[in-house]
Amino acid sequence: MSTDPIVRTLTVAAPPERAFEVFTAGMARWWNGEYHLGDKPFVDVVVEPRAGGRWYERDAEGAECTWGRVLAWEPPGRLVLAWQISADWTYDPELVTQIEVRFAGATGPDGAATTRVDFEHRGLDAYGEQAAEMRASLGSPGGWGGLLEAFADKAGG
Amino acid sequence: MTTYGAVLDALGDPTRRSVLELVAERPQPVGELAARLPVSRPAVSQHLRVLKDAGLVTDTAVGTQRVYRLDARGAAALRAYLDRFWDDSLAAYARAVEQDLAPEERP
Numbered sequence: 001m002s003t004d005p006i007v008r009t010l011t012v013a014a015p016p017e018r019a020f021e022v023f024t025a026g027m028a029r030w031w032n033g034e035y036h037l038g039d040k041p042f043v044d045v046v047v048e049p050r051a052g053g054r055w056y057e058r059d060a061e062g063a064e065c066t067w068g069r070v071l072a073w074e075p076p077g078r079l080v081l082a083w084q085i086s087a088d089w090t091y092d093p094e095l096v097t098q099i100e101v102r103f104a105g106a107t108g109p110d111g112a113a114t115t116r117v118d119f120e121h122r123g124l125d126a127y128g129e130q131a132a133e134m135r136a137s138l139g140s141p142g143g144w145g146g147l148l149e150a151f152a153d154k155a156g157g
Numbered sequence: 158m159t160t161y162g163a164v165l166d167a168l169g170d171p172t173r174r175s176v177l178e179l180v181a182e183r184p185q186p187v188g189e190l191a192a193r194l195p196v197s198r199p200a201v202s203q204h205l206r207v208l209k210d211a212g213l214v215t216d217t218a219v220g221t222q223r224v225y226r227l228d229a230r231g232a233a234a235l236r237a238y239l240d241r242f243w244d245d246s247l248a249a250y251a252r253a254v255e256q257d258l259a260p261e262e263r264p
Contacts, residue, residue: 008244010247010251012250012255013255019254022250022253030249031246118229119247124239127236154250
């Protein structure tokens with residue numbers, strides 16, 4: 001039994017170098033600030049620019065919360081991150097899902113540089129295997145059930 | 158076919174959540190589950206059926222009993238959530254790429 005990966009393709013109006021940079025160095029600019037792991041909102045999201053680097057958020061007081069790590073760092077064409085955030089939105093070193101992003105340069109109809117971004121979040125079966133953690137998070141408002149309810153509200157609204 | 162709605166409905170009932178929590182502890186048969194819950198065995202069976210239809214538990218025959226365990230497809234619910242999450246996030250990302258960088262953010 002395997003869970004299909006989440007796959008998205010989008011085209012952005014910038015060359016791959018910029019698309020890669022905004023995805024990584026500029027993550028705090030586009031990441032929804034409601035989704036933070038620490039007690040306080042983050043002021044920055046850091047993807048260390050090397051394979052093996054850390055991926056973490058940092059709040060205004062300098063406190064850091066790990067999100068995962070960098071598995072492949074190949075600017076401007078390819079990035080693979082280990083997303084180690086569990087169903088109840090906390091870091092779990094035992095959990096590893098992968099996010100792979102590929103950036104391919106193209107030319108738009110007006111001759112301007114564009115980038116095709118191929119995004120994939122895979123390895124989602126790891127969530128199903130987390131029986132103990134799933135149990136722990138089912139009952140709590142901030143847990144899996146709460147997350148799903150919040151999602152349902154948003155989807156229905 | 159596991160749908161997001163089915164998962165949400167399945168988790169909406171407190172007794173059903175209790176059934177699921179017990180199954181999550183370890184695989185076990187209906188009788189054992191019923192013994193640990195303040196509801197009848199047929200009621201537990203009914204809850205298990207809903208959980209199974211939602212892809213949250215699965216059952217296997219062991220001798221004369223059916224043993225229930227968590228279904229890895231329960232990940233389907235989280236996947237549905239992440240699906241939406243990435244839609245929103247990648248749209249925000251595309252907008253950020255297409256905006257001018259503030260001067261202090263230039264490399």
